[in-house]
Amino acid sequence: MSALSRDQLRTMMGDVLEAQGKTIPSSDDSPLDEIGFRSLDFSELALRVEDELGSELNFDAPGLRAIETVGDVLEFLEQLQLA
Amino acid sequence: MRRHPEAVGTALPPGSGNRIVIGGFRGTWADVSTASLPAVAAALVETHLAAAGAAWEHATSPRETLIAGAGRVSDDQAQELRDDGFTLVRGESIEPASQQREAVTGRLWLLTSGSTGRPKRVAHTLQSLTTVAADQPPRRWLCPYSPGAYAWWQVVTLSLAHPGQDVVFVEAAQLDSWPQLALAEGVTAASGTPTFWRQALWRSAETVAKLPLEQITLGGEPVDQAILDRLTALFPAARISWIYASSEAGASIAVHDGRAGFPVSWLDRDVPGRPLLTVVDDELLIDSAWSARGFEGPLRTGDRAEIIDGRVHITGRVASDEINVGGSKASASAVRAVLLAHPAVVWAQVRGRRAPIVGNVVAADVVLDGPVSQAELTGWCSERLPDYSVPRRLRLLNEIPIKETLKSDV
Numbered sequence: 096m097s098a099l100s101r102d103q104l105r106t107m108m109g110d111v112l113e114a115q116g117k118t119i120p121s122s123d124d125s126p127l128d129e130i131g132f133r134s135l136d137f138s139e140l141a142l143r144v145e146d147e148l149g150s151e152l153n154f155d156a157p158g159l160r161a162i163e164t165v166g167d168v169l170e171f172l173e174q175l176q177l178a
Numbered sequence: 179m180r181r182h183p184e185a186v187g188t189a190l191p192p193g194s195g196n197r198i199v200i201g202g203f204r205g206t207w208a209d210v211s212t213a214s215l216p217a218v219a220a221a222l223v224e225t226h227l228a229a230a231g232a233a234w235e236h237a238t239s240p241r242e243t244l245i246a247g248a249g250r251v252s253d254d255q256a257q258e259l260r261d262d263g264f265t266l267v268r269g270e271s272i273e274p275a276s277q278q279r280e281a282v283t284g285r286l287w288l289l290t291s292g293s294t295g296r297p298k299r300v301a302h303t304l305q306s307l308t309t310v311a312a313d314q315p316p317r318r319w320l321c322p323y324s325p326g327a328y329a330w331w332q333v334v335t336l337s338l339a340h341p342g343q344d345v346v347f348v349e350a351a352q353l354d355s356w357p358q359l360a361l362a363e364g365v366t367a368a369s370g371t372p373t374f375w376r377q378a379l380w381r382s383a384e385t386v387a388k389l390p391l392e393q394i395t396l397g398g399e400p401v402d403q404a405i406l407d408r409l410t411a412l413f414p415a416a417r418i419s420w421i422y423a424s425s426e427a428g429a430s431i432a433v434h435d436g437r438a439g440f441p442v443s444w445l446d447r448d449v450p451g452r453p454l455l456t457v458v459d460d461e462l463l464i465d466s467a468w469s470a471r472g473f474e475g476p477l478r479t480g481d482r483a484e485i486i487d488g489r490v491h492i493t494g495r496v497a498s499d500e501i502n503v504g505g506s507k508a509s510a511s512a513v514r515a516v517l518l519a520h521p522a523v524v525w526a527q528v529r530g531r532r533a534p535i536v537g538n539v540v541a542a543d544v545v546l547d548g549p550v551s552q553a554e555l556t557g558w559c560s561e562r563l564p565d566y567s568v569p570r571r572l573r574l575l576n577e578i579p580i581k582e583t584l585k586s587d588v
Contacts, residue, residue, distance in 0.1 A: 114556050134504060138533040139570040146571070154534040 098176040099147060104169050107147070108132075111140050123166030130165070137168065144172055153178050191237050191338040198337070199346040199363055200227045207338065210234050216265040216272075217241050217281040222248040222256070224269065226347035229325030232267075233334050236286060237304055244287035245326035247582070250297060251289070288328055288470070290425045300425045300470035308335040309429040309468050316342035317393060320360050320368035322353060324582050328425040329398055333369060350582070357385035367393035371584040372405045373525070379408060380524050380547060380578055387412050397421035399585050400493050400511065403438040404518045410436050422492060427477050428468030431455065439489030457483045461496050482511065501529070504536035508567040513540055516562045517569075520555065522548035525578045527586060531571060542569040545578050 099107075109119035117131055127133075145151055152175045162171055194208045203210075212235040215221060221232035221243065229245050236243040244259070248268055251259070256266055256273070263279035265272060286304060289297045309332065319337065323330035337343040346363045348356045357378055360368065368391060370378075375396060378386050391413050396405065401420040409418055420438075422431035430453040433440050445455050453466035456476065462483040463476045482496045493499065493511035501508040510528040517526035524547040531541035544555070552572050559568045579586045 114553055115560070134535045135539065135566065135570070138536045138539050141534045142531065142539065142571055152534070 098173075099144060101169050101173060103147075104144070104172050105165075107143050108140055108165070108168060111136050111143065120165065123164060123169065125165050126163055127165065127168070128163075132165075132168070137162075140168070141172070144176075148176070152176070193336075193338045193340050193343055196337050196341065197344040198230060199344075200230060201225070201347075201349055203227055207234050215241065215243065215267055216275075218263050218265060218275065218279060220244040220246070220251075220256075220259045220264040220266050220287075222246055222251055222266060222268045223325050224248050226321075226325055226349055228269065229330075230334070230347070233331075233338075237338055240281070240283040242281035242283065242285040242287075244289070244299070246289045247324050247326065249582075250324070250326075255297070286331075288326060288331070288425045301472060302331075302425075302428075302470050304335060304338075306428065306468055306470070307331045308339045309423075310336050310340065314340045314343060315392070317367040318344040318346060318363065318365050320348065320356065320365045320370075321345050322348040322356055322368075322370055322374060322584060324350075324584075327583065328423060329369065329584075332421075332423065332429060353580075354381070357382040357389065360389055361385060364390070366390055367395070369395035369397070371398040372396055372401055373399060373578060373580050373586040374584040375405055375409060376525050376545075377578040377580055379412075380545065383412075391416045394418045395421060397423055398583070400491075401438055402515060402518055406436055406438055422462075422481075424479065426470050426473040427464045427479055428453075428466050428470065430464045430466045430468065437489065439486065439491040442485055442488050442490055445490060455490075457485070457490065460484065462490075462492060484511075498529075501538050501540055503530075503538055503540065503566040506564070506566040508540050508564075510540075513542065513559070513563060513567055513569060516559055517542060517544060517555070519562075520550070520558050522546050522550040523555070525575075525586070527579075528569065533570075536566075539570040540567055541571040541573070543573045543575050545575050 112119050120130060141152055162168055195206050197206055210231045212231045215232060215235050223229045223245060232243060232245050244264065260266060260273060260276045263275045263277060265275050284303045286302045286307065287299045288302060290300060319333055321330060321333040333345055337345045346365050348359060352359055394409055394413060394416050397420060406418060417434055418436050419432055419434045421429055423429035431440055445457060448454055453464050456463045460482055462479045462481045464479055465476045469477060480496055482493050482499050484491045484493050499510050501510055514526050514528045517523050523544050525545040527543045529541055530538035533539040555572060556568060
């Protein structure tokens with residue numbers, strides 16, 4: 096399957112948040128700690144992406160600690176799909 | 179160490195006149211034609227009829243026997259058996275032992291289920307497998323277990339040892355339609371794993387409800403309150419029992435009060451004739467007279483025991499229960515119990531799934547019997563479990579998976 100688009104990734108991130116009664120903010124600049132998106136949520140989102148792609152993502156990539164906003168998450172997952 | 183039962187004699191078994199039904203065969207144990215097994219034989223069988231013949235021959239003449247489904251023995255294991263003095267008997271085919279030896283008279287070998295690894299041989303006798311001693315009311319039993327499995331022997335030895343205990347065997351091809359078979363054959367007692375019962379109620383509840391069951395037995399897997407309650411509601415007059423047994427430990431716990439777990443007062447209780455049960459580091463230990471030879475003394479079962487409200491619950495395997503989620507320890511059995519407590523969930527399997535950042539997340543497969551969304555199930559778990567224990571991936575299955583052992587490795 097081809098790589099997921101940023102919009103698709105955003106929808107999936109929204110699904111993860113919605114399962115916990117939260118809403119994904121419209122702005123990509125929103126800080127993750129403000130919306131309550133934690134490492135466990137990030138892991139779940141990654142698995143959703145893997146299931147959709149039918150293949151594992153390679154997380155041996157730098158920059159994970161710099162992920163602080165919604166946009167950072169989406170960009171990181173975009174990059175991982177290309178790795 | 180508890181006394182191990184003596185080897186069995188070769189007098190005609192008291193239940194030799196009990197009727198057995200296997201496919202098209204209808205007759206008594208004494209009517210089953212036998213294959214004239216060698217003195218040290220591994221009967222690798224394709225059918226219950228062949229297995230029953232081998233069991234009858236073992237019960238009525240001095241010999242050493244292993245009975246197993248032919249598909250369970252690999253080529254390497256078959257060679258190992260031959261090297262260890264067994265002649266392999268597969269229907270009409272005879273493969274001689276690599277070297278002949280004297281039979282250990284009365285020795286019965288079982289292959290363990292292999293759920294913990296490669297199947298291995300454990301040594302019993304017909305007597306050590308005959309764990310029901312008291313007289314029994316007349317019953318017609320359903321035996322759905324694989325030939326030669328410990329639970330299969332439990333039904334067979336019950337029938338051989340007690341008059342009035344007929345058996346209807348379920349061949350592998352009949353497993354999906356056993357309720358219809360049981361109804362046609364007038365079965366009044368049935369033994370199966372919780373997965374076996376769940377699958378039957380999910381697929382054929384109407385037919386199952388018509389069965390005149392007086393005795394329902396569960397074992398082979400953790401037995402939870404939800405399945406006991408479903409069966410009790412369907413068969414309020416039946417005695418519903420759950421048994422803890424394994425090839426190594428033997429049948430060690432029998433509970434008949436319709437509740438999951440056994441009373442905590444049974445722990446550390448030294449009563450002659452009963453197994454000594456202890457819990458050490460959350461693991462059940464058993465010292466039983468019914469254990470396999472070589473497994474006497476306190477046996478570490480590998481099964482996890484948890485004390486809840488005065489009952490000791492066997493919840494799963496110690497080694498596979500713990501899921502490390504980012505340093506927090508989730509219990510697969512606890513998550514499964516929460517899922518099964520949901521009215522729409524008829525079956526659940528919980529495991530760890532490798533995940534980035536946190537190492538593992540909790541994942542679950544479920545079979546549903548009602549309209550419920552994944553979000554609702556997640557919400558149900560969130561209200562009852564710590565955050566790290568809530569399944570992050572839920573997969574809905576269309577069928578309850580079941581293996582030849584009638585288990586689904588929950």
